[in-house]
Each structure stands twice: as C-alpha cells, then as structure tokens.
Amino acid sequence: MTGLRDLLIEAAEDARDYDVTDRAVRVVRRQRMTARLVPVAAALLVVAGLLAVGVPFGGGGDQDPLPAAAGLPARLIPQASPPTLPEDRGVGRAALAYLRGDSDGDENSWVLVTADGSQYRVNGLRVDGMSPDGRWLLVLRSDGTKVLRDLAGTARHEFAGGDPSSGARWSPDSRRLVVQIEHRTAAPSSVVTYLVDLATGARATVPLDPTSPDRVCAVRNSGVLVLCPSPESSFSGLRLADGTTGQVIRDIPSANLGLRPTEAEFGTPVLGPDDHTLFISTGAMITPGSTAAAAAGGQQRFLVGFDIDTGRLTERYPLPDQIPGAQRSATNGGVEYGQPDARYLLGIHADGPLLLHIAPSRSDPFTAGAVSIELVARDTGALRTVTLASRPITLICYPG
Template structure:
C-alpha cells in the first residue's frame, strides 16, 4: 500500500478538486479495500511531539487527552447512528462542522446546538465562516448553496471545481471556480457570489495566468496562488470585479526559507478570521528525513503567518512530526500502512486547527480521525480541542 500522501495526490488528480479533505475521500475508501485483502499487521503505537513545545499527543495512547475548550467546537464528536435527513422546508441553525461517517460513507452536518443531519449529495464542499451557508456537491456535478437558517438555495450547474469554495471572513462573499472539464481547453470560470443578495458575477481573470483563487478578502480582493502542480513562486492580489492583478508578492517576501517548499498535503494558503493574516504550510526540503515517501519520519513542517496589510511575517509555527507507517514484505516489495499525521483543517479565531488522523490501534492499515487540535496563535502551543470517535474519517470546518 502506498502512503496517505500518495493517495491524496491521486485523489486530487481523479476528482480535480484540490482541497485536502476532498482528496482524502478516496484514501479512506481504498484503505478499506486493502484492509480486507491484507492481514492486520502489528498494532502501531504513535506518539508525536510539537517541536519546541512540551505537549504530548497521539492516537495510540491508552488515555485520551482532556480536550481544551474552543468556541464553536464540541469537546467530543461522536457519530449518530441514524441521523435524520437535512430538511429542505425549514432552517436548522448554523453549522459547527461536517464529517464523513466512514461506516456509512455519508456526510453529516453538525449544527451549533449539537444536532446532526444526514446530507444528501456526493460531498460537503464547504460552509461559510459564520455557519449560515452550506455548499454541497451533487452526483450530477451541480453545487447547491443552502441557507441553513432558512430555506433559501442557489445552484451552480455542472463542471469540476479547480479550487473549491472560498469564503470571505465576514461570510458575505463566496468565490467558486468551475472548469469545463475538457483537457483541451481547461477553461475555468470564476464566480463571485454576494451572499446578502444572491447576486452572482463572473470575474474576468486573465486566462493566461496559471493561478487559482485560494482566498477572498472582505473587500472582494482575490488572493491568487499557483496551481497545485507548481511551486509557490509567490502570490497575486486581484480585483474581484475587474480581475486585474493589483499586487504581486514574491515568495521571498512570504517568510519562506530558500530550502522550503509548500507541500500539497498541507493544503492551500488560508486566510484567517482577521481578514489579513494568511497561513501558508511549508516543509524544509534540505532537512534529512524530509524526502517524500510513506516511510519518511519528521519532515520539519511549519505554518507561516503572513500579514497581507504590512507585508511582513508575523508567526512561524512548527507542526508535529509525521510518524512513519507500519510496513511489511508483500509480493517481493514493501507494503506500507497509513502514517500518523496531521492536516490543516481550518483557521479558528484562536489559531490554526489541525485534523489528526491515526491508524487504528488494532490495524495500522485502517486510518481515521482521532482529534481536532488547535495551535494557539499567540504562543504556538498545541492542544486537543475535540476528541473524535471512529468511524469518522474526514471533517470539514466552516470557512
């Protein structure tokens, strides 16, 4: 079995949706198939530490950590056996998060009051930062935007998103990029939606630029990033009405070291709730052990915080090491289980959130979510804020 990283990359290629959570959907399904074909290996004990911070965490210990409180997040997330279907004729309240129930291959919405609702559709594409709006991908490629506080809805017909939904921090704007799915043209249309009026406008971005929208500011200014296949050479800011580039930010100004790359598994740069702090995942490629591969250990990964207003680096947060996967001989080669690792889930008001995925104690070839963790923006301290029960495999956070 290949590592989670390779499977995530394959999922991105198949689904044409470059969001970490979406890329992991196929990982979960494939590892189930492999688990049926491969005998369970020895249980994997995983313990990791945040560089420079004395915090113990992990999915293999005998005792669960006591979660710290974080506004809007439950202390424990447990899947409901038979959640009712999300009603279309009434509001249900604002969203707290959504999860994929690995036992039933279904997405479930969790509202701020703790109620759970089954979501019909292929996947949950996103939720607005204030939890009011839900974007769902239907099997026919249509994306449905639903007001969870009422019955309002809007549809985006057909196509593949190339960058997913991007919401402004004040939840007033949504940007969706839709491709025609044709390899010959790869034509991409960018829509800006005013969520207060439901007005939708096409943003005439320069088609010769390989950039995709990775964030939208409250003012409507778009943050453009290179495509996932390209190195992060820098960022561009574009007018959300005219599409004209109004500012270039070279990579040297982003606080990145010369040997650092932006790995796909850390997702796209994310704009914080303050509307001006951009969080960028990086990895030091010059550090021993940083080479990609399912058996690689710690990779010296960081999140850097860049202020779009001042043009300065405001924070640098070390991420936990990736624990090597279990391995065993298989058909004359080496077969790998799933590593213990973390992905950027979203940006909370108190700091970045990480989704911790870990192999099962009894079967290292079965992976699942075990917790949501918070990196305190002021101190860099890592703490568990939500304990997650299996078989939850993936989680989406508003924003």
C-alpha cells in the first residue's frame, strides 16, 4: 500500500478494469451504483461514544478475543458522523484511513483515524497515502491537485496538474516522499518526478526519462529510487536509480530474483522498515470469466521479499487461493461478476506483512467488504487475524 494506488489497481483487475487507478476508481463508482460491488476494506478503532455499530461482512455473532498487534485495533467500526479534519491545528499522528462504501458521492467519504482513536472526515477525492510514522497525509483533490498535510501542525504542500492515477512513495524513515505527476492529455504522455525532503519541505525534480514506462515503486532512506516495470516495459525486473541525477545505477533482472516469468508481476510493491526488503505479491490474479476463475483458485500466488542490496529473494510465503465471485446476467446481456474472496498486500507491520482480506457478504454475494486484516508470521508464513472490519468500510489505507 501503503501502496494504495496499487491496491486499487489489483482490485480493479478482479473487476475487469486493471491498468490504472482512475479506471479502478470508475469501477468502484459504477459497481457502487449498480450491484454495490466495491473492492473494499477499512479501519477504525472501537472507542466509547460511537454512534454506529458495524456488522462484519462475513457475518455476525460474538468473536473470541484476537491476538494483539501493536498500533492495530481488534475491531474496525466506522463512526457515523465524524467532524471534518481541521486545517488550523494539528490532530496527531495517523493510524489508518478508511473509505465508507455507503457514500453517495466521491467527496468527503474518506475518514482519518489518529493514534488516539479520533476520527476526522477528509475533504478530497481520496486519501493517497500516509507516511510510515503517521505524521504526513497525502490527499488527492477533485481538481487533480495532490495536497501534502502535516498532521502534527498546519504545514502543507501542493502538487498540481496531474492525472488522478499519479503515484507517491515514502521512504521507510518518513524523511522522503516521491510524487510522480502523470500528464496524459498530451501525446506522448509524460511523467514528472518530485523528491521531497519532509524535514525541510524542499522539493527537487528528478530528471528521470519522462516518457519511460517504468515507475517509481519505492524510495530508500538514502534517496535511491526503486523502479518497477509497467506492462509496456521491455525490461522485466527492478532498477535502482540515483535520486539526484535520475541515472540508473543497477538492474536486477527478474531471473536473478528467483521468479518464474509468470510470477514477474510488480503490482503492489512495499519497501519494508529495514530499507532493503521489497515485498511484492506475485503470480496470476483470477480474472472473472477466465478458465482460472472456473478452477478452484487458479494459479498459486505468493508474497515474496527481495533484498535489493543483494538482488536475491529472501522471503516467500504462499497466499490463500482466491475464490471466484458470484455471477449473474447483466442488463446489457452480458455477465456481471462479483468480487472474489481474496487477500491483498496492505503494508508491512513491525511483526510482519499485513494482508487485507476482502470477501462477499454472506447475505448478498454481490456486496463485498473488508473481513479482516491478517498478519503473516515471518517464521512459518501462517496467517493470523489481528483486526476484524465492519460495514460500510470499503477501503483501508495503512501508513507507509
């Protein structure tokens, strides 16, 4: 996530609309108005005085106490009417942000949750990320401007003029932010890359090739950029680039990473707190209506960790099979597909990688939602649920 843009891309692929975030958001909007099929998840602390009581998408009933994970609540329940995030004062560090699936419009449906459990409605089209330390919030406005906000104070920075799918990445130590602004109205399309020093607010333009299909998928504490290939790239693997000159300083082919060609997919990369392990979900996703979707889970998927210092694969965990969603006839004569039961890489916790579990409702297979946040045990790869999520949360953003 924490790769939020890529989570949207992965979820959109499951809904037959894969390649960029703005298309993914359109899928979410269209599904919300028709079959309410939203790629979802969310987050919230259970605090006294909540006006709404959430019901888990997977069903109700009492649950046994969950094992604790530092900084994560055992229950995520949305507040009914949170106040608007104030502009004239700090509110404290962020813990999570979530999107409500019952909002009629795109504006004002994101909610920020601070470390003390307070909740604030965020004005903007979407939350585009939070720094790993929770101090900085990045929001996309409806005019395409990205606004960077210091949650500990009132400082702010704006990045204007880009496509809504423009991406951003944080360094693990929260000192640097890379913002890539895509311009697609002109031919050929181009990308401007900014490297921001969050301690001083200084902003520098990185002279990467503006027409290259590769994208920045991580930034190291040193300012070195990690470039991941897009579907249009001729190179399959990772590249490291100097954050000042933009020059590529090392190539890491996918074969060197221990991946088979079918696994060389870099949809949701997240750089871990150690500043050298890059986590990626690999393997084919189930596409609704495909042969794989008819099988019991399709191709095996893995969560892998690459050491970008040595170029070697160091961690590999099998992910649970995706269960294809329900199908029904659409009004246009085609077939409408529900959200599959699947896991997505959410972020990296101090205790291990976090997965977001999204599943259809038991009462309505064409209404999907967040079921839980699961922690991957680094020693065994076993999953344990650390947070249960409730309706009407539809997307979660985790720091980093």
